[in-house]
Amino acid sequence: MNSVSGFFAYLSACGLENLQFNYFAAVMMFFIGVYTMAASRNLIRLLIGLEISSKGCMLAFIAAGSAAGNIQLVQALLILMISVEAVVVSSGLILIIRAFRQQGNIDPTKLSGLKG
Amino acid sequence: MSLHLFLVISMILCSLAAVMAKRTIHAAIFLALVSIILATIMFTAQAPWAGAVELSVCAGLITVLFASTASMIGRGESYAKRESKIFRFLPLGLIIFGVIILCCGDFFEPLFANTHNAAAPSLTTVGDIIWKLRTPDLIGQLCIFVAGVLTVRTMLGEGKDE
Structure with missing residues (x-):
């Protein structure tokens, strides 16, 4: 009974200030993204994996900034990170569309005819 | 259950659903x-500016870009069966990975020992800060490099005829 109530007490303490919990969640998200990037043969899904990894990093940033009491610096870094992410994703999607128009598929292992 | 716990669990579940969805638009x-x-x-x-940018750029612009790409590519996704096989075991793998991380938490503790000590006066050079104060960032960079290498390997590897 004590362990059950202790578990619920731990759950209620899983707030933004609980750095360990937030880092754990960030690592979980990073794992999902890396698994997708490593295993998928769909180029769009590779980009989605990259996005999910970066979301995990953002969660770790927010938790660290909140715990350190320096959320303004984290805000500046996050805005920069989001803009870089948008550029990377849009460029990647354009490349995917070009590859699909040339090759007829979005399997990275079958893009053997790209030249230039 | 606190609001933050609910949000974080929802985020992990939505991430799983995003990579396991059969259709790109989903x-x-x-x-x-x-x-x-x-x-x-x-x-x-208390980070409203970053939240507003995240909401407008990631939830707005990037979603529109993904949806447009999915509609342009149309039914060119002939890998749904193979993809669903690969991602069937992802939740189990995620649980195993989480248990390993929880069990090895003490092993990684020294990495974070100096992270909260941001005002350490002896660390003045960039090298000191990178190697001693920001060790977790260095590990994260290594993980990102490994992920990049895996992606390049996937792109350059020979595909098996199915």
């Missing part, structure tokens, strides 16, 4: 949900 919608939840976390963490 994956884009789940990715937008992840962005919305992350923006909510930013708002609750």
Whole structure:
């Protein structure tokens, strides 16, 4: 009974200030993204994996900034990170569309005819 | 259950749904949900500017870009069966990975020992700060490099005829 109530007490303490919990969640998200990037043969899904990894990093940033009491610096870094992410994703999607128009598929292992 | 716990669990579940969705348009919608939840976390963490940018750029612009790409490519996704086989075991793998991380938590503790000591006066050079104060960042960079190498290997590897 004590362990059950202790578990619920731990759950209620899983707030933004609980750095360990937030880092754990960030690592979980990073794992999902890396698994997708490593295993998928769909180029769009590779980009989605990259996005999910970066979301995990953002969660770790927010938790660290909140715990350190320096959320303004984290805000500046996050805005920069989001803009870089948008550029990377849009460029990647354009490349995917070009590859699909040339090759007829979005399997990275079958893009053997790209030249230039 | 605190609001933050609910948001974080929802974000992980939406991430899983995004990578396991059979259609790309569904994956884009789940990715937008992840962005919305992350923006909510930013708002609750007193970071409204970052939340607003996340909401407008990631949940708005990037979702539109993904949806447009999915509609342009149309039914060119002939890998749904193979993809669903690969991602069937992802939740189990995630649980195993989480248990390993929880069990090895003490092993990684020294990495974070100096992270909270941001005012350490002896660390003045960039090298000292990178190697001693920001060790977790260095490990993260290594993980990102490994992920990049895996992606390049996937792109350059020979595909098996199915």
